[in-house]
Amino acid sequence: MIASSLVIGQRNPVYSVLLLIASFGALSGLYIQLDAPFVAVIQIIIYAGAIMVLFLFVVMLLNAPQEDAAEWDRAHPLRRPGIARFGAILAVLLVVQLLWALTDASDLSGPASQVGDDGSIRTLGRILFTDYMFAFEATSILILVAMVGAVVLAGRSDQR
Amino acid sequence: MIPLNAYLIVSAVLFAIGTAGVFMRRNVITILLSIEIMLNAVNLTFVAFGRWLGTVDGQIIVFFVMTVAAAEAAVGLALVIALFRHRESLNPDAFTSLKW
Numbered sequence: 001m002i003a004s005s006l007v008i009g010q011r012n013p014v015y016s017v018l019l020l021i022a023s024f025g026a027l028s029g030l031y032i033q034l035d036a037p038f039v040a041v042i043q044i045i046i047y048a049g050a051i052m053v054l055f056l057f058v059v060m061l062l063n064a065p066q067e068d069a070a071e072w073d074r075a076h077p078l079r080r081p082g083i084a085r086f087g088a089i090l091a092v093l094l095v096v097q098l099l100w101a102l103t104d105a106s107d108l109s110g111p112a113s114q115v116g117d118d119g120s121i122r123t124l125g126r127i128l129f130t131d132y133m134f135a136f137e138a139t140s141i142l143i144l145v146a147m148v149g150a151v152v153l154a155g156r157s158d159q160r
Numbered sequence: 161m162i163p164l165n166a167y168l169i170v171s172a173v174l175f176a177i178g179t180a181g182v183f184m185r186r187n188v189i190t191i192l193l194s195i196e197i198m199l200n201a202v203n204l205t206f207v208a209f210g211r212w213l214g215t216v217d218g219q220i221i222v223f224f225v226m227t228v229a230a231a232e233a234a235v236g237l238a239l240v241i242a243l244f245r246h247r248e249s250l251n252p253d254a255f256t257s258l259k260w
Contacts, residue, residue, distance in 0.1 A: 016189075016190055016193055017193065020193055020196065020197070023197070023200075024200065027200055027203075027204060030167070030170070030204060031204075031207055034167070034207050034208060034211045035211060036207050036210075036211065036219050036222075038219060039203075039207055039219050039222050039223075042223070042226060043203075043226075046226055046230060047196070047200075047226070047229075050230065051196065051229070051230060051233045054233060054234065054237055055189065055192070055193065055233070055237065058189065058237045058240060058241060059189055061241070062189075062240070062241070062244050088180075088184075091176060091179065091180040091183070091184075094176045094179060095172070095173060095176040098172035098173075098175070098176065099169060099172060099173075123216055124216050124219055124220065124223075127216060127217070127220060128220055128223070132220055132224075135224060139224055139227045139228075142227070142228065142231055143227065143230075143231055145231075146230075146231030146232075146234050146235050147234065149234075149235050149238070150234040150235050150237070150238040151238075152238075153235065153238035153239055153241075153242050154237075154238035154241045154242060
């Protein structure tokens, strides 16, 4: 949690990405505590392995590590300290409101129930390929569309 | 045994951190990272509720959310590259015009 709060505090995006990997590692530890080893493993593989490498690649490719502070940026109305302080107060209010709502739901604090299914990969795969078959196939279409879209968007347009 | 409330509170704090990151940072890549934080907070809520209810449906939803997050990261970073090639900047305030 500390790592992910440090993520948005960094001016250099490389440090943000590395801290986010630490935060995802902590989250996968929480998943293991929740008897979800499959989710923990794909958290590490997909997020820390694939997505963060993609982010690091783009950060290093674009070669703009520091946030640029142009003079029109300084003069932007949203950069005045009073409005920034107002935004920070709004964020703190969001945290307080969520915590208040969660502590109010005190009947949820019972122990976790164990009904039949464990979080094993066998059970997960059986349900994934029977009950969620259509969603699974739609996900494959989504990945294909995203891949084509990424190639089209990032491709050089001056070769046409 | 950690109660469900603890996981929900951690998830709420993570979501608030992601929201604050989206609103406070002036860097497109950091904003995308904050969106990833928010998606992970929701994932944690799904897994915690699925554990509490004794089903694995939450983990399956998490699987789909991770897939969508991967697709979103790929397309978002491609957009960032395309924008940076045109504007030489990563500041979202520089991208105010829809055509150039």
